[in-house]
Amino acid sequence: MKTLKISEAVVRRLPVYLRHLIELKQREVLTVSSQDLGQKLDLNPAQIRKDLAYFGDFGRKGIGYDVSYLIQQIRHILKLDQIINVGLVGAGKLGHALCNYTVYLKDNMKIVAVFDAMESKIGTDINNLKVQPMSEMITTVRNQHIRIGIITVPAAEAQYVAEQFVEAGVEAILNFAPVILKVPSHVRVHTADFTTDLFSLAYYLTDQGKEVPVQ
Amino acid sequence: MKTLKISEAVVRRLPVYLRHLIELKQREVLTVSSQDLGQKLDLNPAQIRKDLAYFGDFGRKGIGYDVSYLIQQIRHILKLDQIINVGLVGAGKLGHALCNYTVYLKDNMKIVAVFDAMESKIGTDINNLKVQPMSEMITTVRNQHIRIGIITVPAAEAQYVAEQFVEAGVEAILNFAPVILKVPSHVRVHTADFTTDLFSLAYYLTDQGKEVPVQ
DNA sequence: CAATTACTGTTATTAGCATAACAGATGTTC
DNA sequence: GAACATCTGTTATGCTAATAACAGTAATTG
Incomplete structure (x- = not known):
C-alpha cells in the first residue's frame, strides 16, 4: 500500500471495476486479466x-487477477467494508428514486434517514423510513452517525442544506442540485447534475438548423 | 469560430457557465468578468x-462579458437554440423524476416520449405523456424526431435498450444504468451513475474501523 | 526441461489540460 | 488628455494523466 496521492480519476474508476468484478463472480469466473477488463x-x-x-500487488504475472480477492481489496480501498450511513434531504421524486436504488445494493452503504422542509411530506413513508423535518436533521445526523449527505432539493435551497450538513458533521456531500456549493475544504462535494450531462450531450449533435417537424 | 478540437472538459463546463449567467440575468446583472465567474x-x-x-471573441477588454449576449452565444454553441426532442425508456421513479425536472427548464430540450417494457406501466400518465410499449419505440423516435435517448432501466436491460435507440437513429444517449454500453462510435454516450459517485465519495471518508453505533 | 505464451508491475514517453504570464484594448480619474 | 486600473485573448509554462514499452514471473507445451 503506497502513500502516493491518488488522482480522482483513478478513484472514480474503482467502482466501475468493482461492479464488473461482482458480475464476473456471479458468473463464477475465477480470474480476469487487465485486457479482458479493458475490453x-x-x-x-x-x-x-x-x-x-497504486494500492498493492493484487495480480499474478502470467495469470491475471483473482476475481474474489480483487473484489475484497477494492471494497476495502473504497471503505465499503465499513458501515457507511447516508442521509438524504429532499423527499421528491429523485429522492424517492435514490432511496430505492441504494437499498437494492448489497453493500454497507445505506440511506438511513430522509428529511424535507415541506410540511406535507413530513411523516410520510419512503422505503420504510419516515420523512423527518429539517429541524431534526442535525441531531439525527449525529445520533445515527451519518457520514455522507445527499441533496435532492431545488437549486435555491441547496446551499442552505449543505451548510446544515456541514454543521452536523457530514464528511462528504453528493449534490444533485444544479449549483456550485460552497463548503469548507474538509468536506468533499460531488455534484451530479443531469442537466449538465444533457446539455453537454447536445453539443455533440449534428447541426440541423432550427426547423423540426412538430406534430 | 475556430475549428480546433474542443475537449470534453470544456464542453462540460459550458452548461455550468450558462446556468450561472441565466441567474445573473434574472438579477439584472449586465456584465460579468471571468474573475467574478471564477469566484x-x-x-x-x-x-x-x-x-x-475557443468559440469566439465574446468579451470586451477592460469590461468583461455582456451577460445576455454570452447566454445567447453559449445556447447557440450547445445547440439549445434548436428544438431537441428527447425520449426516455424506463418509467420508474428515476424516469418520473427526470420527466418532471427537464420540463421545468425553459429550454428547447424536452422529453417528448416515455417507454417501458412492463405491461402494467404502459398507458399510465407521466407528466402528460402516455407511457408507450417498447414495440413502438423505434417508430416513435423516428416520427417525433427524437435525437437523444435517456435510459433509466435496470442494468440488465440497458444494453438492449441502447441498441434499440441506436437502431432508431438516436444521436446521443444518457445512461443512468450502472453498465458500460457498447454502441457504434457515431453515437455519443454519457453514463451518469450515482452508485459510482457515492462509492468514490466513500474513498475520501476518514478511516474509522468497522464498528459503528447502530440503533 | 527448454521454449513459448500469457500475464503483471513499473518505468518511460506522449499528450492533454490547467495555470500563469503578458500584450493589447477599454474605460476612468485627476 | 495622460496616467492608471480593469479585463480580455493568446501565448508560454508546468503539471497531471493516459498510453506505450519492457523487464520479470508464472504456467503450458512439446
Whole structure:
C-alpha cells in the first residue's frame, strides 16, 4: 500500500471495476486479466493495471487477477467494508428514486434517514423510513452517525442544506442540485447534475438548423 | 469560430457557465468578468476565458462579458437554440423524476416520449405523456424526431435498450444504468451513475474501523 | 526441461489540460 | 488628455494523466 496521492480519476474508476468484478463472480469466473477488463469497460489495460498497482500487488504475472480477492481489496480501498450511513434531504421524486436504488445494493452503504422542509411530506413513508423535518436533521445526523449527505432539493435551497450538513458533521456531500456549493475544504462535494450531462450531450449533435417537424 | 478540437472538459463546463449567467440575468446583472465567474463557480478565471475564446471573441477588454449576449452565444454553441426532442425508456421513479425536472427548464430540450417494457406501466400518465410499449419505440423516435435517448432501466436491460435507440437513429444517449454500453462510435454516450459517485465519495471518508453505533 | 505464451508491475514517453504570464484594448480619474 | 486600473485573448509554462514499452514471473507445451 503506497502513500502516493491518488488522482480522482483513478478513484472514480474503482467502482466501475468493482461492479464488473461482482458480475464476473456471479458468473463464477475465477480470474480476469487487465485486457479482458479493458475490453468490457472500454479502458486501456495498462491504465487498469496501473490503477490497481497504486494500492498493492493484487495480480499474478502470467495469470491475471483473482476475481474474489480483487473484489475484497477494492471494497476495502473504497471503505465499503465499513458501515457507511447516508442521509438524504429532499423527499421528491429523485429522492424517492435514490432511496430505492441504494437499498437494492448489497453493500454497507445505506440511506438511513430522509428529511424535507415541506410540511406535507413530513411523516410520510419512503422505503420504510419516515420523512423527518429539517429541524431534526442535525441531531439525527449525529445520533445515527451519518457520514455522507445527499441533496435532492431545488437549486435555491441547496446551499442552505449543505451548510446544515456541514454543521452536523457530514464528511462528504453528493449534490444533485444544479449549483456550485460552497463548503469548507474538509468536506468533499460531488455534484451530479443531469442537466449538465444533457446539455453537454447536445453539443455533440449534428447541426440541423432550427426547423423540426412538430406534430 | 475556430475549428480546433474542443475537449470534453470544456464542453462540460459550458452548461455550468450558462446556468450561472441565466441567474445573473434574472438579477439584472449586465456584465460579468471571468474573475467574478471564477469566484462563483470555483474555477480559474484564465480557464474560463480560454474556454470561451475557443468559440469566439465574446468579451470586451477592460469590461468583461455582456451577460445576455454570452447566454445567447453559449445556447447557440450547445445547440439549445434548436428544438431537441428527447425520449426516455424506463418509467420508474428515476424516469418520473427526470420527466418532471427537464420540463421545468425553459429550454428547447424536452422529453417528448416515455417507454417501458412492463405491461402494467404502459398507458399510465407521466407528466402528460402516455407511457408507450417498447414495440413502438423505434417508430416513435423516428416520427417525433427524437435525437437523444435517456435510459433509466435496470442494468440488465440497458444494453438492449441502447441498441434499440441506436437502431432508431438516436444521436446521443444518457445512461443512468450502472453498465458500460457498447454502441457504434457515431453515437455519443454519457453514463451518469450515482452508485459510482457515492462509492468514490466513500474513498475520501476518514478511516474509522468497522464498528459503528447502530440503533 | 527448454521454449513459448500469457500475464503483471513499473518505468518511460506522449499528450492533454490547467495555470500563469503578458500584450493589447477599454474605460476612468485627476 | 495622460496616467492608471480593469479585463480580455493568446501565448508560454508546468503539471497531471493516459498510453506505450519492457523487464520479470508464472504456467503450458512439446
